[in-house]
Amino acid sequence: MINKFEILPNEIFHNIFSYLSWDEILVSFCSLNQRINSIIGSVFSIDEKGIIFNQPGLSYKTFSSILLPLILNSSFLLSNIKHIHFDGNNSISFELIYQDLFFNHNKQNVSFTNLKSLYITKCLLFKSLIEILSLLIEHQLNELTLTCNEDIYKTFGYEGGSSSTAKKEALDMFKQFLCQIFSEQCKLIYLTLDISHSDYDIHQCLKSPSHFRLNTISDGSQLYCVTLRCLKIHLDCACFLEDLIAHVPNLEQLSIHCECLERHSQFSSSNVRISIIPNGNWFNKVPKLEVFALKCSIHNDSQFLYLKWLLNNVNYVRKLEIKLHNKNVWGTDQTIWKSIVDSNFIRQYCLPDQIINLKYFYFYICVEHELLSNDLEKIINSFKIDPFFIDHQWTNVKCFYDEKRSYQHIFSLNNDTFQFSDSLVNYSSICNWLDNQHIGLFLDLSICTFLEQFDKLCPNITTVTIYPKRDLDESTMTMLLTIPFEMKQRNLHNQFRNVTKLRLGIIYSRVVQPFDELIELGEVHAKIFSRIISMTVQLKYISMEKLEWLLYITQDAFDDLRENALSTVRHAEFAISSCNFGHNDSIHIGKHLVPLLSTFMPNLQALSLWRPDDFPWTSIRPDFTRARYGLLRRKWQKTLLTSESITQHADLLESNLCQLFEQLKRLVYLKIYGKILRHKVEPYRLMAQNRFPNSQIDVDMSRFRLWI
Template sequence: MISRTSIEALPNEILLKILSYLSWYDMLTSLWSLNIRFDYLVCSSFSIDRKLSNTGLVFALGLSYNKFARLFPLILECPSLCSSIQRIHFNETNSIACDLMYELLFNDKKILHFPNLKSLIVTKCQPMEPIIQCFSYLIEHQLDELTLTFDERMIKYYINIRRNLSKISNKAQRTAMIKQLVSQLFSSRCHLTSLRLDISKFFVGYSIHKCLSSNSYSSLNSTEYRNQLFCLTLRRLHIRLKHCCFLESLIEYVPNLEELLVAMNLSLKYDVDNHLNIEKNQQSNRNWFNKVSKLRFFSLKALINNDGGFHCLKWLLNNLNYVEKLQIHLKGDGFDERKSQTIWKSFIDANFVRQYCLPDTIINLIHFDFYICSQGELSFNDIEMIKNSFRNHSFFLYYQWTNVNCLFDPIMSYQHIFSSFTNTFPISLHIGNDLNIFNWPKMGRFCWNLYPSLYFILRGFVYKSTSNPSSITVYTVNNYASIRRNSLREKVLAHLISMTVQLKYLRIERFEWLLDIVEHETNILRTNAFRTVQYAEFCFPSIHNGDTRKICDGKHFVPFFSKYMPHLQRLRLWRQDDFPWTSIRPPCDADQRSNRYGCFILRWLKSLKTPESIAQHTTIFEHDLGQLFEALKEFKLIDIYGEIHYEKVESYRLMTETRFPKSRVEIDTSRFRLWI
């Protein structure tokens, strides 16, 4: 007779391990109020800080608005649950909950619902006043850890405003709020121990980087004054910057920092404000030990375009020559005769790394890793010479840093040189596109430009350096204007998609490419390769401009998802104009280069502002949305970037709220989001 054991017979340790694989909403819907023991286990699971992406309250893929609206009040009504929660993650790519942050975290009396909240992650945040107020209070009174990135698309929208005075005022107000928040983050009004921050895209020029003054305490050196001014609790800082001058100012405000990881969004170079400081410090033996004496780990990821970038790098390294662990990831941007690039034209070997990628004086260094990608020709003998140079160099022999790999891409003429001292791997082969600095330094994500030598990269790096990459992102180059079929592109994409075992996230530049793949590459494409996709993102053709045949592709939109991606939950579209994907533009048989065609387009675009046209497009959009949500039973969120006339906003909003009453909608002239 087979004995059966109920789940309740398992010890708490095993049950907690099982619960660690469940999301918070699965735990609450399945186990909460089952009995006192399971209520205790659910609370214990929330209170355990495992530093994993799925712990705490995570607004993740698969969370519907209805489920959120039903479960979150349940949490707020239970003091034991609220007290257990230590970590919350608002991800605006999965929900529209970020603008609800204030009312979710605080009650009517402005008291925090979660008294033991210690870690907050907010990604793709929109900088609104209630949200900034939340951050201001939490970093001073509550949190130990904060991760914060802003929605760069909304940032660009506000930056590029030129005519609308109210929006210009709004942008200035938001800029002032962010400056104030950044100032607070590095002051005595911040009690964080760990901060991950991306401020690389929010402001033009040096405005954000001037919110800290590098000499604010030069005349007042008393310990009491410094304790009032500085952030004395911060130990770990991961930051993405645009300008190096901010880093120089920042150092003076975090005297107890132990780890500093920096990613430069622009090429590393002299900044106008610190050019003289760099030259002055290069001539002296001073470093930053008197400012951040506890710093043990420094990591830098940057593009370098000219010799000035190497001089700036050397200045940084000499200032931090007392650290114990150093990581350097550099990429050149190709040769340009107009720039001073003497250093990049040097032979990159052990002497190069010692001279340009390490401080002049080594004091405490124990761990060193580097990755260098530069343009240049290499023969097989050159590759062996590079490897042997590290094996024979006295400095690298002394530290036993001799295990260096070198690969050459003969198609793009790029050389990749990286260390294998501690089994690390370059974070990304294309630094400029790797925006997700908060996976760093985990080595599970790889990004490349798509070119014919992609196979070389996959073979030379992925299979030799890691067994389980979590995702592969491929960026195509110079294909934005192309609407013609490309058989090579179709084959490469079909092979890449077929490599996956369970494809969940799919981002492809153009929707038409998907249609071409399933139509022409069925012999390469793995059967049901798209069936597990839960998130998709791509550009979609205009419904007002361009070739008539192309703008009518909207008819394939929902049938494609229904057939190939039945489990799709989130969809993001990039549009040139309106939000609907079904076009009602009448056909025009005139050549696109003719005056007749130009007159036709002008008349059509002018007609779009009429009440009749707005009503028509509202009806079409309602039909499109209804068809999408009816065809995909698991669908939760659609996010569309586009451009519509301001008079359409209210019409679209009323239609959506009427058609989807139990949902959350956000709409303006450049973006539409619906969460159900």
């Protein structure tokens, strides 16, 4: 008797599909028969992760020629897909998706008729996207997550042209969209919004009725979003928070991340005091609010006053969570921070004056302080003997002191958010706990002991950042030379079994220093980094502050590097020094990029490069003698403005791209952050379109992106 695959019960199919990504399910099983199509539809209708466009490894060819037609021509898929996630880190399909995926030849009808949740990360806000989002939040979506790329506001100036008028029109459109979110023309229930690093005008948009694209009526009822229940928002200044409260009457949960708790830098301390209403309360505006969470940095006393004003406004909530930090306490306007953070401090500055319904209170505070050893016990005991904290059962508090950096950490233990072990403070190599899954480490003598216990101390950590030494003196070199020897003696391996992301230094800036001439320091770092990389088992992502570190690792410290340690890497980021300015060795460091990647990271799928200027990573500049460097540099800089030079650099970039994609067969996405003159944008775009005709290309003054 011959058994057919399709006779398997539905449960078996669901189990099989749980091991596959959404694109693998569609490519392998879609359209086999009606029953399997029905099972696939049910998977997408109940899977909250839904489909992830632009996931690592998804090529534009597969997307455009197979997946996109399959989705648009399958009514059962269009009707069953409820959750979509766009990741701007891994591709640039937005323009295509906006035009062809959401709208099916009719800008009034959305293709995904039952779409309820949309998750967009690191996006560039084009007008077409705003138009789509405006339609979706008014008619379909229950949930929206929107975080923008750091270049969002630069992009506004380029999409419709280079004029300031085009930028103003785009900014006004975004302001109107934000106003729509907090109006009757929005049906969202859950919203996660990041408008940090934005213009001050963006934060002021809710103040101006002109930005509300509504027909005004006498009672103003259209200026409310009555459906919104949960809001998580990342801000630069709190003025936007004050304004939005008036537009969300049914809000139940509010979580705020504010880089610094201030209304705007233009306000002085006196202005803040004058503008604050001491007995303010938001109960009449958001009476259903039950949860209020705030994460921010507080620098001075006036910001503490503002915090107190905020807390008094929400003194009726049932759950309050506060995360505060300040690592520089030295100013005359920081009197409050100079006091010991104990029960009195928490009661006076971190809680509302009047407690009405509060049942759950969680806090975490990190501040620079000078403490004695017996101060810790006094601080913890202050909560145990305080009648207020005893009555509310908030006495379970932990406090420890980082002697090396003079930081006091104090937090409540009745919340899973804070899972810090007090034993970690014994290791001076620990720089910070960025969250429960990310830890930063300094290179010092305690790092070996810490790494030996890493699995036990940090079982949930998946991302590790290593901060290297920046200076070179005799004591530093002695210490650094000891670390790789100690790591070898302790036989450290597989301690990073759960670590999938490794960051060596910080590179998220277009300011890239010239090639490291301190060869000795670089070689010592390489030996340490080789050992650390070899401790990983399933490394998927790696970033390095300098490309030459990878060169040192693979050449000078190759014996310390575990075989195939980097072969599992799928996404890599490197900073490469200028190919036009710097000494001769520095401008040619980029020539090692492709040979290194093809040899040690053959399975790479996405690559990000950080440049201080032009996009090509190899150089055509002639070598300069040190004696005449200044004169020759100025002459070379002038030649870069000529049409001949622009053509040469376009040809050079084309050669770089061809070599890269020929050598790395699995690479589908390249992103280069840099800085070029405006008149280079079009030649680079035309070159890329001619060389990669069936790809998605985005070229601007600050970035070059290619999805093939």
